[in-house]
Amino acid sequence: MSVLVVIPARYASTRYPGKPLATLTGATGEARSLIHRSWLAACEVRGVDRVVVATDDDRIREASEAFGAEVVMTSETCANGTERCAEAYDNLGGGYDVVVNLQGDAPLTPAWFVEDLVAGLEGDPMAEVATPVLRCDGRALNGFLEDRRAGRVGGTTAVFTKDRHAMYFSKEVVPFTSEVFGDDDATPVFHHVGVYAYRPSALGAYPRWDAGPLEQLEGLEQLRFMEHGRQVLCVEVEARGRQFWELNNPEDVPRIEAMMAEMGTP
Numbered sequence: 001m002s003v004l005v006v007i008p009a010r011y012a013s014t015r016y017p018g019k020p021l022a023t024l025t026g027a028t029g030e031a032r033s034l035i036h037r038s039w040l041a042a043c044e045v046r047g048v049d050r051v052v053v054a055t056d057d058d059r060i061r062e063a064s065e066a067f068g069a070e071v072v073m074t075s076e077t078c079a080n081g082t083e084r085c086a087e088a089y090d091n092l093g094g095g096y097d098v099v100v101n102l103q104g105d106a107p108l109t110p111a112w113f114v115e116d117l118v119a120g121l122e123g124d125p126m127a128e129v130a131t132p133v134l135r136c137d138g139r140a141l142n143g144f145l146e147d148r149r150a151g152r153v154g155g156t157t158a159v160f161t162k163d164r165h166a167m168y169f170s171k172e173v174v175p176f177t178s179e180v181f182g183d184d185d186a187t188p189v190f191h192h193v194g195v196y197a198y199r200p201s202a203l204g205a206y207p208r209w210d211a212g213p214l215e216q217l218e219g220l221e222q223l224r225f226m227e228h229g230r231q232v233l234c235v236e237v238e239a240r241g242r243q244f245w246e247l248n249n250p251e252d253v254p255r256i257e258a259m260m261a262e263m264g265t266p
Contacts, residue, residue, distance in 0.1 A: 001121075002098070003048045003049055003098045003099075004050050004096040004098070005050070005051045005052070005089045005100045005102050005114070006084070006102070007053045007148070008081035008084035008103065009055035009057075012076075012099075016038065016248070020033065020034050020035040020104050020200045021035065021036075024247075024256055024260065025046055025257055026257075026261075026265050027261045029150075036063070036105075038104045039053060039069050039110075040107070041106075041107050042102050042114075042116050044194075045102075046115055048100075050096075051070070052072045052092070053069045053071045053072070054085065054087070054088035055074065056073065056078070057241055072091050072092060073091075074088055074091065074166065079211070080176045081233070082198075082206055085099055085203060086203045086206055087122060089203060089204075094200060096154065096200065097199075098118050098121060099194070099203055100114055100118070100197045101196040101197075102195055103246070105247045106193075106247075107133075107247070108245065108256065110121035110239075110240070110244065112197060114192045117130040117131065117235055119235075120235040124233050126231050127231045127233035128198070128202035128231055129231070129234050130197045130233040131166075131195060131233070132235050132237040133158045133190040133191065133193065133195040134155075134193060134237055135236065137187065138182045138187060140187075140191060140266055141184070141189050144157070144191075145173055153191070154171075156170065156189060156191070156220060157170055157172070157189055158234055160191050164236070165231050165234070166234050169192055169218070169223060170218060174189070190236070197221065206224060212227035212228070243263060
């Protein structure tokens, strides 16, 4: 299957304006922008035919071209990364079997997460979108619960059927459990990782659909597929000792830099 990876990046983030150009210092002391590190992560994925940055901002375009990325300009009206990926795919003329949305705020995404998504679509002809989920250990679950008690939005969780087709995604911790887990215990809660692989037919339809009430309430773009009856495959992945976190707020920078230092990421 031919694979296009699109890294959507916009400057005008509500929570963190200019986020793609924020710098992260690695274990060797080298500072690179968030968009640069996301592009490097995309380039590590095996079996990819093309990697592009999709943006509506000349500052991001110039920075991306400076480190060697191919850039596709998209409109300012894209409501989310999926819409930006759809526009970028059209602007490139199509022609790929799978389009991957590797979000520009997730530079620590392991390459095998993306590889497993593509394999998941190959193995499930009913699925039109695939996205990774990771079983929480007690440490991760307790962190999510602490975030919610403090009024912070932590990770997104997912519930799915026996055949791994998504039932729901939420910024709340679902399913509810009253059990107390130790740090290293396996839990029934799955963390959704914000990476997507789409079949072009579903991606092309997405911008034509209105955002439904669930997408608007949760602020989760993948719910639009489910609200329009499309199958979203949850692919369980393994961390293999890797840490990862999305950069959503300025205070996430030291957390990600600490992870990079611990893992020896340059």
